[in-house]
Amino acid sequence: MERSFKKEVEALRLGAGETFRGEGILAVTKALLQSGVSYVGGYQGAPVSHLLDVMVEAEDLLADLGVHVETCTNEASAAAMLGASINYPLRGAVTWKSIVGTNVAADALSNLASPGVLGGALIILGEDYGEGASVIQERSYAYAMKSSMWLIDPRPDLPTIVAMVEKGFELSEASHAPVMLELRIRACHVTGEFPAKDNRRAAFSSLNRIAGPPRFDYARLAHPPLTFVQERLKIEDRLPAARAFIREQALNQELPGQYDDVGIIVMGGLTNNVLRALTRLELADVYGETLIPVYVLNVVYPLVPEEVRAFCASKRAVLVVEEGSPDYIEQQINVELRRADIRTRVFGKGPLPATGEYNSEVLIGGIAAFLVETRPAGLDITAVAGMALAAVDHKGAAAQAVGELPARPPTFCTGCPERPVFAAIKLMQRELGPTHISADIGCHAFATFAPFSMGNSILGYGMSLASAAAVGPNLDRRPIAVMGDGGFWHNGLITGVTSNLFNKGDGVLIVMQNGYTSATGLQYMPSSKASRQGAAPGMDVEQTLRSLGVKWLRKVRTYSVGTMTKTLKEAMRTAERGLKVIIADGECQLARQRRVRAQDAERLARGARVARARFGVDDDICTGDHSCIRLSGCPSLTVKPNPDPLRTDPVATVIESCVGCGLCGEVAHAAVLCPSFYRAELVRNPHLGERLMHWLRRLVIGRLGGRAEAVS
Numbered sequence: 001m002e003r004s005f006k007k008e009v010e011a012l013r014l015g016a017g018e019t020f021r022g023e024g025i026l027a028v029t030k031a032l033l034q035s036g037v038s039y040v041g042g043y044q045g046a047p048v049s050h051l052l053d054v055m056v057e058a059e060d061l062l063a064d065l066g067v068h069v070e071t072c073t074n075e076a077s078a079a080a081m082l083g084a085s086i087n088y089p090l091r092g093a094v095t096w097k098s099i100v101g102t103n104v105a106a107d108a109l110s111n112l113a114s115p116g117v118l119g120g121a122l123i124i125l126g127e128d129y130g131e132g133a134s135v136i137q138e139r140s141y142a143y144a145m146k147s148s149m150w151l152i153d154p155r156p157d158l159p160t161i162v163a164m165v166e167k168g169f170e171l172s173e174a175s176h177a178p179v180m181l182e183l184r185i186r187a188c189h190v191t192g193e194f195p196a197k198d199n200r201r202a203a204f205s206s207l208n209r210i211a212g213p214p215r216f217d218y219a220r221l222a223h224p225p226l227t228f229v230q231e232r233l234k235i236e237d238r239l240p241a242a243r244a245f246i247r248e249q250a251l252n253q254e255l256p257g258q259y260d261d262v263g264i265i266v267m268g269g270l271t272n273n274v275l276r277a278l279t280r281l282e283l284a285d286v287y288g289e290t291l292i293p294v295y296v297l298n299v300v301y302p303l304v305p306e307e308v309r310a311f312c313a314s315k316r317a318v319l320v321v322e323e324g325s326p327d328y329i330e331q332q333i334n335v336e337l338r339r340a341d342i343r344t345r346v347f348g349k350g351p352l353p354a355t356g357e358y359n360s361e362v363l364i365g366g367i368a369a370f371l372v373e374t375r376p377a378g379l380d381i382t383a384v385a386g387m388a389l390a391a392v393d394h395k396g397a398a399a400q401a402v403g404e405l406p407a408r409p410p411t412f413c414t415g416c417p418e419r420p421v422f423a424a425i426k427l428m429q430r431e432l433g434p435t436h437i438s439a440d441i442g443c444h445a446f447a448t449f450a451p452f453s454m455g456n457s458i459l460g461y462g463m464s465l466a467s468a469a470a471v472g473p474n475l476d477r478r479p480i481a482v483m484g485d486g487g488f489w490h491n492g493l494i495t496g497v498t499s500n501l502f503n504k505g506d507g508v509l510i511v512m513q514n515g516y517t518s519a520t521g522l523q524y525m526p527s528s529k530a531s532r533q534g535a536a537p538g539m540d541v542e543q544t545l546r547s548l549g550v551k552w553l554r555k556v557r558t559y560s561v562g563t564m565t566k567t568l569k570e571a572m573r574t575a576e577r578g579l580k581v582i583i584a585d586g587e588c589q590l591a592r593q594r595r596v597r598a599q600d601a602e603r604l605a606r607g608a609r610v611a612r613a614r615f616g617v618d619d620d621i622c623t624g625d626h627s628c629i630r631l632s633g634c635p636s637l638t639v640k641p642n643p644d645p646l647r648t649d650p651v652a653t654v655i656e657s658c659v660g661c662g663l664c665g666e667v668a669h670a671a672v673l674c675p676s677f678y679r680a681e682l683v684r685n686p687h688l689g690e691r692l693m694h695w696l697r698r699l700v701i702g703r704l705g706g707r708a709e710a711v712s
């Protein structure tokens, strides 16, 4: 069950004279509609999932505007969608998480960027770099440079973000090149407001279709010998056209400052961080008025040499604030200044670290170091250095006062259907010994943390089986590849399963069939039991595997730990060669709870009976060895002080958040642990028979001298 975005969809309907208030990523969505797009698409991934989710939910509004929306099965299909803008004057936008999504899309992007576009083509990238990122720490910048696509990195305030989306389409059309717009997590979630405009219907769309295909034009294909011409066009025509547009439209900003013999050149997306750091050094106010001049690169690629030279010419030194490595921007600025024989010293990596996120604290240190080194005329450097120290020196004292804190790695949700599978793998390995586990992207990657600590490699989304291809033939036992159903449809079906069958591979594949792409916010996918429109899309993992020729295939309910363990042992031991697939079937608990809670609330409101399962541990029986916790890892299964004054070991306990998935009992049973677990049912609005039974039980227990709880 996907989240509802009704409120957000209403905001998309705002028109001229009204004020839009909300998050950055929603502002991007509104800006797309104000720009007259004909089509949008993408593949979900933090921090841009919201964009697509809202678009999909705004079906009616988009139909009114004639905008076609596609929830693509991966980023490659999203990038290929932009092919519509090669031949036709259609504006289109697609979105995904970068860098991983851009990697998947790379082939289509190269083939798009080479012939170039007629209609504006915009790629909204969730630049997942820095604190809280969940992907490899690489930058999209390299893609922009190598393919001659322009990269916008807007200053994170809503009016700038919206303007950059709108200008992004114009830039794309003026230079005939695709444009990427990157948003870090904070830019996606920054809140603010901007004056809305009316949504625009595109000149051509599903409401006003183009009459027939264009005349055949070989130049629209990324195919030799035209690719040689296109390479020249990129550099000789499109690049100058883009630079001219950026200059004429003043897409980059210059913030003047009093100490103008030095300056800061910043990637637009880091502007707020720089201004915050300057504020803490008392060199800017909270409204963004700065004493140090700042040149804001809302377009980080291409740079505009005239602007760079104009900003630097009168300065002794500039600091380039460019997050991550390599220092592409710093190198280009050095080259431009040397070419123009401008002697401004360029600082960047050195005062600032070569890797990692540039948060306010890092920037305070870096900017202070730059200023101390360059000594701007009239600035009290001693005071700046003192403030920089004061801004960070409390951290050491705080750390000492708090002491060492335990690590808190992310984990599966309470009652997650994927956790039992790893409990079963643990039990299987106890008997058969450890084996190589090819992990994948998705919630199941939480198993790489304690208490499971499983997974020898992760090579990308849907890549687990493919990454085991050379492991199996070189190891004395079969590897296990774990893949979600999301990963299966994204990539695993072709790169993993088809390749394995084609090469007559061996090994075990576990497909976690939870019904959604859960880790990105519970989106529907081809094998979901429902869709936005209600009916299931109708594709099925099991049927697909059988149709490809998978012979050894078992479907096991994930919570049945005993059966899962037995099936795993069978898959590992069987003499039968070939791919062995176990479909671990169990609906995502987060989705299930959202559905069940809504249903229960509705039943309670009309006075109907509602029962909820809960598990518990009998304090008297629990021995306190906690093997159940080591095998489960459920956050609702924890410890409490032993109520028995003669025993000191804490006992296991199940807390209020338990969703009654039953894994505790299953694990205790499958691992032959102990009989301390019990299952109870909390019944609200019980029927007459249950009330009578409860009354009878209380009576008997009371007669026997026990305590009886009141019935609700």
Ligand code: SF4
Binding pocket: 411, 412, 413, 415, 416, 417, 418, 443, 514, 518, 519, 588, 589, 590, 591
């Ligand atoms: S979102 Fe669903 S699949 Fe992911 S950890 Fe939570 S319950 Fe498990």
Ligand code: SF4
Binding pocket: 414, 415, 615, 632, 634, 635, 636, 637, 654, 655, 657, 658, 659, 660, 661, 662, 663, 664, 665
């Ligand atoms: S039954 Fe056990 S594993 Fe399942 S949610 Fe409750 S405490 Fe967690």
